[in-house]
Amino acid sequence: MVKIGIMSFAHLHAYSYAQCLNELPEVEFTAIWDDSPDRGKEASKKFNSKYVADIDKFLSLPLEGVIIPSENAKHKYLAEKAAVAGKWILCEKPLATTIEDATSIIQACKKAGVGLGIAFPCRFIPSIVKAKEYIQSGKLGTLLSISCTNNGTYPGGWFAEKELSGGGAVMDHTVHVVDLLRWMLGKEFNDVYCELGNQVHKGKFDVDDMGCLQMEMDGGIQISHIASWSRPKSFPTWGDVTMEFIGTEGVLYLDAFNQKLNVYSDFAMKTEWSFWGDNSDLIMIQDFVKSIQEKRDPLATGLDGLRAVEVTIFAYESAKIGKKVKIKKSRI
Secondary structure, three states: OEEEEEEOOOOOHHHHHHHHHHHOOOEEEEEEEOOOHHHHHHHHHHHOOEEOOOHHHHHOOOOOEEEEOOOHHHHHHHHHHHHHOOOEEEEEOOOOOOHHHHHHHHHHHHHHOOOEEEEOHHHHOHHHHHHHHHHHOOOOOOEEEEEEEEEEEOOOHHHHOHHHHOOOHHHHHHHHHHHHHHHHHOOOEEEEEEEEEOOOOOOOOOOOOEEEEEEEEHHHEEEEEEEEEEEOOOOOOOEOOEEEEEEOOEEEEEEOOOOEEEEEEOOOOEEEEEEOOOOHHHHHHHHHHHHHHHOOOOOOEHHHHHHHHHHHHHHHHHHHHOOOEEOOOOOO
């Protein structure tokens, strides 16, 4: 039995991860730590796990791994504490709000000899896996350009507080697209131009709710990407991930969340989507459990997390100065 704990329920994805832990027969969801006692205690009742108020007592438990879905800016502190305690780590994306913090987390985990994974569940969506295989087969020929979206609803709360989130929709959503393209193509990003603003919510908060990015990858592949919190509250789900790959021998269009049925609900008084496909969160958590058992890094590594953070940070730099910028890659 693999014993796992969760450090913070600040991020909404924590609730899905907790449900996944309880669905796996090989896992014991041992304990919860949260710097909000009310939130931690509520989660412990909901998921039948123990709440531990003191972080050091939590980390002294015989846990083999921890999941960290805290506010983005707190990842460094929590991950480094967990690494020193010898715990395998699955950290919510983005890995950190700065390149320096992301690098520090990776170095701490290497020094402690523990695995570090990043919560990029889109890697486990069957349509994305299939698209990766198709592209790698060469059937599209030479890739020329890719158009991508990651649009969602505004999460509210600390996501609009820059000191906790590190940024808005671009910080929240671009890391997913960057990670997927690096993983699917086996190539790196070289430069980025970004324009962003608070356009949908008309300045109700300080961080961006929409960004338009133009990027270039190895081989001169041109990437256009829109990241936004543009979906209304009544939208059937939180958002989308779409990609259109244009090659010399063909075009491939991908809609990652299209395994769904349309449900017209008089209870919700809106159209809802009922997903019938695979649970990518569950598959990701299974990979994390296997990484603990096999003493390896999870599929999306700390380096993958760092590279996604780098592209995002330089996108913000581009928006600040109004010019295309070179993406500088850190050595670790």
